[in-house]
Amino acid sequence: MDPHLLRTFVAVARLGSFSGAARDLGYTQSAVSQHIAALEGDLRTELLTRRPVRPTAAGARLLEHAGPLLLRLDAARADVARLAVAPPERITLAASPLALGPRTLTALPATGVTLRVMPRAEIPAAVATGAVDLGLVDGLAAPSDPLRLPDVAPLTVTGVGEDELAVLLPAGHPLAGRSALRLADLGDARWLDAPEAGIPLPAVRAALGMPGCRPSLRYDGTDLQTLYALSAAGHGLTLLPHRAAASVPPPAVAVPLSTPRLVHRTELLTPHTPTPPATALAHRLTTGA
Amino acid sequence: MDPHLLRTFVAVARLGSFSGAARDLGYTQSAVSQHIAALEGDLRTELLTRRPVRPTAAGARLLEHAGPLLLRLDAARADVARLAVAPPERITLAASPLALGPRTLTALPATGVTLRVMPRAEIPAAVATGAVDLGLVDGLAAPSDPLRLPDVAPLTVTGVGEDELAVLLPAGHPLAGRSALRLADLGDARWLDAPEAGIPLPAVRAALGMPGCRPSLRYDGTDLQTLYALSAAGHGLTLLPHRAAASVPPPAVAVPLSTPRLVHRTELLTPHTPTPPATALAHRLTTGA
DNA sequence: GACAGTTACGCCCAACGTAAGCATA
DNA sequence: TATGCTTACGTTGGGCGTAACTGTC
Numbered sequence: 001m002d003p004h005l006l007r008t009f010v011a012v013a014r015l016g017s018f019s020g021a022a023r024d025l026g027y028t029q030s031a032v033s034q035h036i037a038a039l040e041g042d043l044r045t046e047l048l049t050r051r052p053v054r055p056t057a058a059g060a061r062l063l064e065h066a067g068p069l070l071l072r073l074d075a076a077r078a079d080v081a082r083l084a085v086a087p088p089e090r091i092t093l094a095a096s097p098l099a100l101g102p103r104t105l106t107a108l109p110a111t112g113v114t115l116r117v118m119p120r121a122e123i124p125a126a127v128a129t130g131a132v133d134l135g136l137v138d139g140l141a142a143p144s145d146p147l148r149l150p151d152v153a154p155l156t157v158t159g160v161g162e163d164e165l166a167v168l169l170p171a172g173h174p175l176a177g178r179s180a181l182r183l184a185d186l187g188d189a190r191w192l193d194a195p196e197a198g199i200p201l202p203a204v205r206a207a208l209g210m211p212g213c214r215p216s217l218r219y220d221g222t223d224l225q226t227l228y229a230l231s232a233a234g235h236g237l238t239l240l241p242h243r244a245a246a247s248v249p250p251p252a253v254a255v256p257l258s259t260p261r262l263v264h265r266t267e268l269l270t271p272h273t274p275t276p277p278a279t280a281l282a283h284r285l286t287t288g289a
Numbered sequence: 290m291d292p293h294l295l296r297t298f299v300a301v302a303r304l305g306s307f308s309g310a311a312r313d314l315g316y317t318q319s320a321v322s323q324h325i326a327a328l329e330g331d332l333r334t335e336l337l338t339r340r341p342v343r344p345t346a347a348g349a350r351l352l353e354h355a356g357p358l359l360l361r362l363d364a365a366r367a368d369v370a371r372l373a374v375a376p377p378e379r380i381t382l383a384a385s386p387l388a389l390g391p392r393t394l395t396a397l398p399a400t401g402v403t404l405r406v407m408p409r410a411e412i413p414a415a416v417a418t419g420a421v422d423l424g425l426v427d428g429l430a431a432p433s434d435p436l437r438l439p440d441v442a443p444l445t446v447t448g449v450g451e452d453e454l455a456v457l458l459p460a461g462h463p464l465a466g467r468s469a470l471r472l473a474d475l476g477d478a479r480w481l482d483a484p485e486a487g488i489p490l491p492a493v494r495a496a497l498g499m500p501g502c503r504p505s506l507r508y509d510g511t512d513l514q515t516l517y518a519l520s521a522a523g524h525g526l527t528l529l530p531h532r533a534a535a536s537v538p539p540p541a542v543a544v545p546l547s548t549p550r551l552v553h554r555t556e557l558l559t560p561h562t563p564t565p566p567a568t569a570l571a572h573r574l575t576t577g578a
Numbered sequence: 579g580a581c582a583g584t585t586a587c588g589c590c591c592a593a594c595g596t597a598a599g600c601a602t603a
Numbered sequence: 604t605a606t607g608c609t610t611a612c613g614t615t616g617g618g619c620g621t622a623a624c625t626g627t628c
Contacts, residue, residue, distance in 0.1 A: 045373045058372045064443050065365035076354035083347045084334045142431050154353050
């Protein structure tokens with residue numbers, strides 16, 4: 001189970017082709033063939049069908065492990081490297097779209113920071129592998145409970161804020177006139193599925209305890225304006241932190257959701273040993289100035 | 290970052306000796322030296338001080354990653370192997386001490402199962418690496434919230450029960466006479482630290498929101514009778530599932546803890562593709578018969 | 579017959595053991 | 604001086620590329 005073999009395996013599985021993976025990795029087709037043969041020999045199982053090239057059941061199992069495994073390997077290397085190399089003068093902060101509240105935005109220094117908005121699911125890995133220096137992630141949680149993040153590597157997690165929730169509705173929606181909503185009001189609503197920009201539907205389902213809630217249109221992208229516009233156009237509801245309600249454009253309405261059990265939480269992710277400039281920015285973000 | 294090198298590195302760090310690790314791994318001392326040199330060369334950093342042999346800062350960082358990494362590697366191999374080999378006729382169930390309630394105990398079939406009680410922290414890894422077939426783990430959680438388990442590998446987690454909490458006290462304790470306790474009553478109590486048998490103190494602290502609660506004697510072991518005896522002898526309080534109160538021997542008393550925010554939860558851990566007999570047992574355990 | 583994965587073979591590097599070197603208690 | 608890690612060196616096995624082979628569309 002040499003990581004090289006594993007890397008080749010995922011490339012072949014992803015591309016569905018030995019020769020493609022070879023091109024991708026800078027090997028010859030023959031080497032890739034030998035890699036796969038070596039892996040299959042080691043595990044005494046066929047991992048791929050040939051013609052067409054597709055993972056077998058065992059291969060699919062292995063693929064599930066290979067991703068996190070290779071990620072942790074990169075994370076380990078990055079973590080050790082951080083101690084040795086000179087800290088960068090420019091640091092980059094990754095944030096999920098809804099993690100950027102006014103408090104964090106004003107806490108950013110005037111210079112030296114690159115802000116990168118990315119899908120929430122990619123942020124832990126980006127911080128772990130050193131692709132970015134810090135990460136801001138948002139999500140649903142019980143009050144003062146930490147978020148459930150995939151532990152791709154030992155990361156330090158700090159809460160930076162909790163907000164009430166609000167529901168985004170089109171102006172003409174039957175519930176749009178209410179001053180506040182309860183969970184019971186939302187039982188048969190249709191929800192936008194926007195895992196990158198909004199809150200992933202599985203998380204909504206789990207947190208709200210609505211196993212049946214049906215998805216509507218899906219939006220893959222990190223642009224909040226698009227999310228708001230989709231909701232305004234009647235494609236489904238979305239959860240928001242209440243503080244974001246102010247920036248919702250007119251055709252849509254944000255109504256507070258009154259539930260004591262849930263908050264919108266945002267957290268700061270840092271490596272265990274951040275570089276000094278990253279530590280400084282982390283401090284500004286957590287203390288609010 | 291060959292896993293072999295990593296394995297050698299953790300062995301050296303653990304034993305504090307190159308020659309010791311060599312003996313342990315079946316290498317020559319020279320090979321171990323070359324392994325470490327190769328790792329250090331690859332990462333361009335000193336990982337160990339020699340004489341005495343101790344991890345450097347970078348080495349300590351790497352050690353934090355190496356354990357989970359090697360564990361996942363074993364888990365991947367075990368997961369794939371499970372699909373290929375014949376399912377065992379005898380299956381073993383690992384359980385943390387407090388996870389064994391009367392319901393699960395009566396659900397066990399008369400034959401074909403080996404029950405192994407082990408520290409809660411080792412159970413996910415044991416299931417992942419195939420050392421055991423199924424795992425029962427207990428812990429503190431918000432009602433209907435899953436437990437926070439280290440994700441050593443993709444495991445399937447199923448809730449099998451939730452209980453009220455109780456506090457174990459010595460009979461003479463000032464609070465022992467009460468019919469129920471609240472969190473506020475426990476602010477300045479001293480707690481037994483028994484991470485293997487009872488609930489780990491950090492978890493208690495986090496769940497109860499008592500950052501200051503002070504530990505008392507520590508007990509490393511999985512024997513509940515010992516835990517009860519220590520508490521009865523006045524060494525500190527412990528949390529229990531309320532259903533366990535019945536089996537507490539006389540010199541100690543279990544008083545219900547009334548808090549809507551917390552329950553004692555037990556969950557069943559299975560690999561994603563359990564063997565058929567494991568699936569059968571899992572079904573008995575989750576359905577209660 | 580063309581495309582794509584496999585196998586044969588040769589080269590080279592990398593990993594190991596043996597044994598000599600060297601630093602520290 | 605002894606213990607224990609490092610370095611030198613020779614051997615072996617494994618990984619890669621070239622090229623011939625084979626199976627499938």
